[in-house]
Amino acid sequence: MTTPTTPDGVTAPFSPAAPITFVGGKGGVGKTTLAAAHALALADAGRRVLVVSTDPAHSLGDALERPLSDEPTPIAPGLWAAEPDADAAVRRRIAHVAEDARRAVPREVMPAVHRHLEQAGASPGMAESALADLLVDRMEEVGDRWDHLVVDSAPTGHLLRLLHLPTLLTPWVRGLTRQRERARRAEALADVVGSGGDEADDPLLERLHARRHRLERAAARLREDAVVTLVTLPRRMVLAETGRAVDQLSEAGFRLAPVIVNQIPPDGAAGPDGARALTLTQERFAHLGVVRVPLQDGEPTGPERLRRLVPFLDAVPAR
Ligand SMILES: Nc1ncnc2c1ncn2[C@@H]1O[C@H](COP(=O)(O)OP(=O)(O)OP(=O)(O)O)[C@@H](O)[C@H]1O
Ligand SMILES: [Mg+2]
Structure with missing residues (x-):
């Protein structure tokens, strides 16, 4: 697909869009709204699109005016949406870690492992990493079940941690594998009859290797197939924060799509400060x-009103 160019020389940044788009930015700028509108635009262009929210305080369903759940719900032709259940993800993750630990550590250590996991399960970091795990599952489906994955992200700090997570988790899984x-090896040495026991018979090692490869694939995918588009407002403070996010994300090696300035009031209404910003x-x-993207009359929710934002998303000065 070539990048369409309009007569006045503007190109459409989101068509062809990256396989994975994270929509990030400060709280309340319009991430959810624009992630939904972007996903809808791609679906209307004939692509199979999944839009997911990674913010534990979901509002994607409100933006689309549809109740959503863990499982992708069809919204419009070519468009599905999901709001992952963070609590269920945490429970699944704890069960996985407990299962790995049960096979890896002596039985007498297990009560301590369970106590630790209970505490960890209540921490916000665990919810975040469990959601990242779910996201990795979805990323693996891109190119197969979906042409595009659009991620409605939580505010910037969370997005940065989320994007780093596969790289952070990889050494942990690697360490566990080495252990x-x-x-x-110690078991094999102790095993005088030598009943075998090579790596292929070890379900835990197989699991750890599979998990490590999955995280490495996800980290590579984030760098190769994903872009981050930041949403901002025509206000100096929001601009400052967006600037910091752009710097941090580029330093971390992520590709940035055009920045979206949302909720621009009709000409003049913003006053000199708004115009300057x-x-x-x-x-x-x-x-x-x-x-x-101009400020709309009323909240742009539901496919029909979201579609009114699409023509604005498509126009960006040629680079
Ligand atoms: N262009 C626009 N014109 C008018 N209202 C808008 C526009 N974009 C978003 N809104 C409204 O602004 C509010 C915040 O939007 P949204 O929920 O998409 O922001 P968010 O960045 O996802 O917020 P949060 O950080 O809380 O997740 C919503 O009420 C939404 O309908
Ligand atoms: Mg939101």
């Missing part, structure tokens, strides 16, 4: 491209 391999925003992010 298990050592234990296996808009100019500064355009200058600051000129290297990425800037998309401008």
Whole structure:
């Protein structure tokens, strides 16, 4: 697919869109709304799209005006949406870790492992990493079940942690694998009859290897197939935070799509401060491209009203 160009030389940044798009930005800027609108635009262009929310405080269902759940729900032709259940994800993850530990550590250590997991299960970090795990599952489906995955992300700090997670988790899984391999070697040495016991018969090692490969694939995919598009507002403070997020994300090696300035009031209504902030925003992010979305009358919820935002998402100055 070639990038369409309009007569006045603007290109459409989201068509062809990246296989995976994270929509990020400060709280309340319009991430959920624009993730839903972008997903709808791709589906209307004939692609199979899944839009998911990774914010434990879901509002994607409100934006689409449909109740959503863990399982992708059909919304419009070509469009599915899901709101992962963080609590269920935490429970699944704890069960997995407990199962790995049960096979890897001596039985007398298990009560301590359970106590630790109970505490960890209540921490916000666990919910975040369990959601990241779910996201990795969804990412694995891209190219097969979906042409595009659009991720409505929680505010920037969370997005950064989420994007780093596969890389952070990989050493942990690697460490556990090494420990298990050592234990296996010790078992083999102790095993005088030599009843075998190579790696292929060790379900835990197989699981750990599979998990490590899955995380490595996800980390590579995030760098190769994913872009982050940041949503901002024509306000100086929001601009400052968006600038920091752009710097952090690029330093972390992520590709950035054009920045979307959302909720731009009709001409003049924003006053000199708003106009100045808009100019500064355009200058600051000129290297990425800037998309401008006007403030709508009322909340743009439901497919029909969300579609009104699509023409704005498509227009960005050519780079
Ligand atoms: N262009 C727009 N015009 C008018 N209202 C808008 C526009 N974009 C978003 N909104 C409204 O602004 C509010 C915040 O939008 P949204 O929930 O998409 O933001 P968010 O960044 O996802 O927020 P949170 O950080 O809480 O998840 C919603 O009421 C939404 O309907
Ligand atoms: Mg939101």
